[in-house]
Amino acid sequence: MRIRVLGAGFYGCSIALGLIADGHDVEVHESGGRIFNGASGNIPARLHLGAPHYPRSAATQRACQEHNAEFMERYGRFTRPVPINIYAVAADHSLIDFGTYRRILRDQIEFITLHDPAEFGLAFVEGGVMVGERHIVVDDARMHFAAQLAGAVKLNTPIGEVDSKDFDFTIDATFCANDGAGVDRYEPCLVVLLRGPTDKSVTIVDGPFPSLYVWNEDLGLSSLSSAKWTPFSKTCKTWREAKALLDGLSAADVERQAQFMISDMAGFYPAVRDLYQVEDYRLSIRAMPLSGADSRLVEVVKVGERALRVRAGKIDAVVQAERVIKDMIDG
Incomplete structure (x- = not known):
């Protein structure tokens, strides 16, 4: 079959490679100037163990x-392991207390309880744990897909009609940029890249809290995000509305938001001010489902006679999404 994949993020690239391996003629259309131009290249890529996050x-x-x-x-x-990976429950305003958090973890994963979180530089937390976790080195994955899909990716290409008659199938992997079904809101987001130590990651749970997470050890970079300050808005109802907001930001707007994020993190991990320096800002848009429980499940639905849409869950679900898509195409 002649198949078009919309979006050259992790999902789009991986699905395209899977379809090519099955003998299909695949084109990947990316509206930006490089692969991983959106959320895949600009949001922390951690391999979640589930319960901690x-x-x-x-x-x-x-x-x-x-x-x-x-x-x-x-x-x-x-992927690479995170040497010291801490999840800590905030002393105030958390949606969960530390005792309940530990009980949930105990049923699912191995962890070490921090006897004294202050020994790890933490402040204003009820308690913390250390868990094993891995992260994806985004630059390495990008280079892999760029090499494997050489000639198949068409950059700076307008999306056009999703259910196009020019292709046997179109797979929309644009993080719901063209279809808002099941999306509560589109969040225009900021992630700050900090230069400094990459041996420790600190995530504060559960609620409007920050996370300092390793990004690329070779470059000495960690990412800083915040449930409260990473989104510039939580009211955008369309992808275009979120894009317009991002396009209208000034450098001062971005820098100001970044300082809010650093102050937020410093309240729990003061070393962020002393050991890290701002290296870069990363902007993207993420589609958020309506879920008070933070449900993040992948979904593949038919959106036309010849079109399927993927709503990405966590990045580790990409193989599952590919499997569902192949079944639907074959069916």
Whole structure:
């Protein structure tokens, strides 16, 4: 079949390679100037263990556990372990208390409880744990897909009609840029890249809190994000509205938001001010489902006679999405 994949992010590139391996004639159309131009290249790429990051969603916990092994089998060479990976529960305003958090973790993963979080530089937390976790080195994955898909990716290409008659099938992997069904809002986002130590990651749960997470050890970079300050808005109802907001930001707007994020993190991990310096700002748009429990499940639906749309869950679900798409195409 002649198949078009919209969006050259991790999902779009991986699905395209899977379809090519099955003998299909595949084109990847990317509206930006490079692959991983959107969320895939600009949002922290951690391989979640489930419960530590999503204690309120049993479905997301199960999905992360189920998908981890097959993701590692295919893409594990682009991942690295995080030496010191801390999840800490805030002393105030958390949606969960530390005792409940530990009980949820105890049923699913191995972890070490921090006897004294202050020894790890933490402040204003009820308690913390250390868990094993891996992250994806985005630059390594980007280079892999660029090489494997050479000649198949068409950059700076307008999307046009999703259900196009020019292709047997179109797979929309643009993070719901063309279809808002099941999306509560589109968040125009900022992630700050900080230069400094990459041996420790600190995530504050569960609620409007920040996360300092390793990005690329070779470059000495970590990412800083915040449930409160990473989104410039939580009211955009369309992708275009979110894009217009991002396009209208000034450098001062971005710098100001970044300082809010640094101050937020410094309240729990003061060393962020002393050990790290701002290296870069990364902007992107993410489609957020309506879920008070933070459900993050992948979804593949038919959106036309010849078109399927993928709503990305966590990145480790990409192999599952590819499997569903192949089944739907074959059917």
